[in-house]
Amino acid sequence: MRRGRFAPSPTGELHIGNAFTAVMAWLQMRSVGGDFVLRIEDIDEARCRSHYVAQVMEDLRWLGLDWDEGPDVGGAHGPYQQSARLPEYEAALHQLQVAGYLYPCFCSRAELVQVASAPHGLFADEPRYSGRCRHLTEAQRGARAQQKRPSLRFCAPDKEVVVLDRLIGETRVNPLDGGDFIVRRADGVFSYQLAVVVDDAAMEITDVLRGADLFSSAPRQISLYQALGRRPPTFTHVPLVVDAKGRRLSKRNRSSTVRAMRESGVAAEEIVGVISYLAGLSDSIRPTSPSELVERFDLTRLHKRPVQMDELCMRRLKIYETF
Numbered sequence: 001m002r003r004g005r006f007a008p009s010p011t012g013e014l015h016i017g018n019a020f021t022a023v024m025a026w027l028q029m030r031s032v033g034g035d036f037v038l039r040i041e042d043i044d045e046a047r048c049r050s051h052y053v054a055q056v057m058e059d060l061r062w063l064g065l066d067w068d069e070g071p072d073v074g075g076a077h078g079p080y081q082q083s084a085r086l087p088e089y090e091a092a093l094h095q096l097q098v099a100g101y102l103y104p105c106f107c108s109r110a111e112l113v114q115v116a117s118a119p120h121g122l123f124a125d126e127p128r129y130s131g132r133c134r135h136l137t138e139a140q141r142g143a144r145a146q147q148k149r150p151s152l153r154f155c156a157p158d159k160e161v162v163v164l165d166r167l168i169g170e171t172r173v174n175p176l177d178g179g180d181f182i183v184r185r186a187d188g189v190f191s192y193q194l195a196v197v198v199d200d201a202a203m204e205i206t207d208v209l210r211g212a213d214l215f216s217s218a219p220r221q222i223s224l225y226q227a228l229g230r231r232p233p234t235f236t237h238v239p240l241v242v243d244a245k246g247r248r249l250s251k252r253n254r255s256s257t258v259r260a261m262r263e264s265g266v267a268a269e270e271i272v273g274v275i276s277y278l279a280g281l282s283d284s285i286r287p288t289s290p291s292e293l294v295e296r297f298d299l300t301r302l303h304k305r306p307v308q309m310d311e312l313c314m315r316r317l318k319i320y321e322t323f
């Protein structure tokens, strides 16, 4: 049985970019008769707001999407909200620690900037951690732990992994090029990388479809799957939606949120029609529902580059530039 998911973080209202990804992930599963799971990624509670959880679910339903398992409908793989899954992350962390994959990192933010080496390849969007704390002795660790609570880093393996992406194809990458990464922050919060792998494995997700901005996380996640002795899913990274000037549409532009469009009288079918057009599933913008697209869904027709909302799309969805 194929199983896919949509995993929004409730840090703001659902925007057109999130809606695009949600519709694609839903279509990918519905077109093969697979299960679709909704998981709320509220691991970083300081950044999440609980009222967005209900709102995101309502917006998704209003667009015409449904899910077989999720926070409101339950299911055999719950809980479906990360804030309720901390014991699972703790257990995985313990497993990694016992197997020798983790080390404490005492670097401060300022030091991290100072010691970061040049960004590299697939990981070019962030500086690489030098590995400075990897080789501290036990005595040094003990002494530093008196002063400061460390974060925990995962030793990225110096061994090529293959990222199999249904849209982008096969990419070979050495996870160490991105440097050792944090699995638990100094304040005790588990990292996105750890939580997402633990959850996708526990929820038996076979197909991860998400935005292309997360492509650079795939090699790290594959290394975590391997270290935990789990089989990685296949990935599909769909293009990001950008505005007419090539800028990424974000939650900061309120008019690009599903809620704002709905409030200004835009119909759900209109939004899904634009999404289908942007994805390359329809040649023109025609109002439609997600279920009408199921038969037409074909991953090979999807664009690989960022998809641009031209003036016409923006006007139809009543999205305005705010700056």
Ligand code: GLU
Pocket (backbone or CB within 6 Å): 007, 008, 009, 041, 196, 209, 210, 211, 214
């Ligand atoms: N929670 C992440 C986000 O909202 C998505 C994580 C994922 O799909 O792997 O950007």
